Amino acid sequence: MTTADNRVKTGIPEFDEMLSGGFLERDAVMVAGTAGSGKTTLGLQYLVNGATKYGDAGIYLTFEQMPEQLYRDAKSFGWDLRALEEQDHLRVVCTSPELILASGEGEGEGEGGENLLDSVIKEIHPRRIVIDSMSHFAMYVDNEKDLRRETYRLIMYLKTKGLSSLLLFEAPQLMGAVGSVTETGTSFLVDCILIMKPVEIESSMRKVLAILKLRGSDHDKNLREYKITSSGIVLGSPFSDYEGLMSGSPRKLTRMAMAAERFSQPFAGKRKKD
Amino acid sequence: MSSENEFLLQRLISSEIKTDLLTLFHRNPGLVDTITGIALRIGRSDAEVAGDVKDFLDLGLLTKKTLGKTKMEVIQLNRSRDREIQASIERYVTGLKK
């Protein structure tokens, strides 16, 4: 069950704090990250925590990785996906985007065929779904206009079924010179956008998570460091020592600059844009 | 009973392709794909797997679904039937050991 205030918690405490309690129910969340940024891990953790901590069954819909690979990868974090499947708390569905697209046309028995996910949804009554990945999905759609339509159709199907979704996108560039988060500009279709990005700081790779957008709720505007540990993703403190992280050229803030930020903080009250 | 289970076991592993299919679906129970897709995943052609897939469909181990307006047919594992079959085979094998 989701929490009483209709928030869908990730189960990662600092992350839920950033989200002011969790995602809103039935929201479609875009998780945009470069390769190796931990999107799959976040997706798995979202479902595992949902099942084990909050009693929310979930579906992991994968176009790329085979389920056996996911089972193996999840085991390294101590997550037994097979056991969760046996308990009907999880289903790992592996298929092709082509079949999801085919599903979307003329849903419902009698009009044609059923939707690929219908039987799984009837079986375990999930509240959460992760789709890995929408970038792969996009490869099966001919043009941008059709992609937006099919993405919209998919998102509305998930919302209709009461599912809170994480849609994983591999984005080769995040911020910097790129304006929209996804190459095809589908970011306006989702309710929340998360960015997961590696940054080079003092010759080491660190990972940054940011909430770009969260419709209908306040959220933490800070960029936070996160780590992929043996028990999943863990969020650290905000990157208050640096600026320019999202532009790809991080600069360490001097002590004076940080003191200036701290000094001026209490004088800047609650703001609205001009 | 034991002859039924023996027959069942024979049907399950009567060909290399069937073994490959069983391995594929047991390792990836959530796999949902067309016959073409399934064939690709075990490195075979449609024609090679069609017969064995049909046999598994007849056994109830796999189920077929029709999707959307295009009526594309997809195959997936019937988990409950798979559990039943596994339980039967286990009983049979245990019986053999005694």
Added chain:
Amino acid sequence: MNPRQLGLLPILFISGALVVLVSFFYPETLLPKGLTYTLPAPFSYSYSYFPFLAAIVMSYFFARGFVSSHSVSLATLGVGSLVMGAGFLVPQIIVYLLPASANELTGISSLVFLFSGILFTVFSTLRLVTSDRTASRPIGLLVLGYAGGLVLVGLVTVSAASNILPPFFAPGKGPTLFREEVLAVSIVLYTYSSLVIMRSYLGTRDDILYWFSLGLAATALAFMGVLLGTFPGGPYSWLSRVSLVVGGFYFIAALRIAYKAVDSSRNIRATTA
């Protein structure tokens, strides 16, 4: 006693001393030479170095904060602090570089403090009646504000030197009524701003607001000393100088809180990394 309570003592002492002076020595009369002291020429404004430095650092800090948040409040405070700092410094520069009369020096400092008081009041009033605003053209506002503040100080200085302004000081007679009115308005503006910021402190309990509020209050007390006094080197004059230095210390205390917060968060990250 905690640091905040200890910090109140100087301003309470100055206030008490002012009350005592007003009770027993108002209006101020010229004391015998042995009982007055004026700082020798190169150091006549040395008491303002400290508050000047504090004001300029605050002005930079507000500018830095504005650059990341685009908050109009911060821009207002930044320009106000810059102009206040200019009020401490410009008369010194004039004294060192040019021959200047008491009227010119008095006029410059009085008007510059008045303008900085107006800016602090704008910030305080906006804080009371509305939410802060984000500048849609932040760089433009920053440049306009800060350059505008400096231009304003320059205009006041040139006007004073050109005798365009009304008289602030009459030789042989002392400060004019106009000067006293300007000073009185500055006192009201600084006191009002101090009270509004202290009210914010009571809501948020952020110590930076506490010390900044005391800084403005001490500066207002300094103006009060100047208003009530008549003779340089006399007790009112010295009380106002002490109050200015105390105000500088209060502003430095506010800056120190910011540095301490940065250092302590770095220590926490170092120990939990």
